[in-house]
Amino acid sequence: MSSETPRAGDLLVRIGAIVFLVGAVATLATVAPLFLGADPLPPAAYFVCMLMGVGFLIAGGGVLRSIADQRRQARASATGSPAAR
Numbered sequence: 001m002s003s004e005t006p007r008a009g010d011l012l013v014r015i016g017a018i019v020f021l022v023g024a025v026a027t028l029a030t031v032a033p034l035f036l037g038a039d040p041l042p043p044a045a046y047f048v049c050m051l052m053g054v055g056f057l058i059a060g061g062g063v064l065r066s067i068a069d070q071r072r073q074a075r076a077s078a079t080g081s082p083a084a085r
Contacts, residue, residue, distance in 0.1 A: 007066055007070075008069035009062035009063060009064070009065035009066030009069065012058055012059065012061055012062025013059045013063060013066075015058055016055045016057070016058030016060070016061070016062060017055065017059055019051050019055030019058055020055030020056055022051050022055070023049055023051030023052030023054070023055055024052055026049045026051065029041065029045065030046055030049055
C-alpha cells in the first residue's frame with residue numbers, strides 16, 4: 001500500500017479506468033465472433049462497448065479535477081494563505 005494520501009480526482013481516475021476496461025472487454029467479446037465465424041452478439045453488447053469512451057471521459061474529468069486542486073494549493077501557498085498550511 002502507498003503511504004501517499006489520496007488527492008482530489010483519484011477516485012474518478014480509478015472508476016474511469018475500471019469502466020474503460022469493462023468497455024474494452026466488451027469490445028473484444030463483440031469483435032471475436034466476427035473472426036471466429038460465429039453469429040454476432042445482440043445490439044446490447046455493442047452498446048456496452050461505448051463504456052470505453054465513457055470511462056475515458058470519467059478518468060479525464062478526474063485528471064482535470066486533480067490539476068485544478070494542485071493549482072489551487074500552489075496559488076494558496078504562493079500567497080502565504082493560512083488555509084494552505
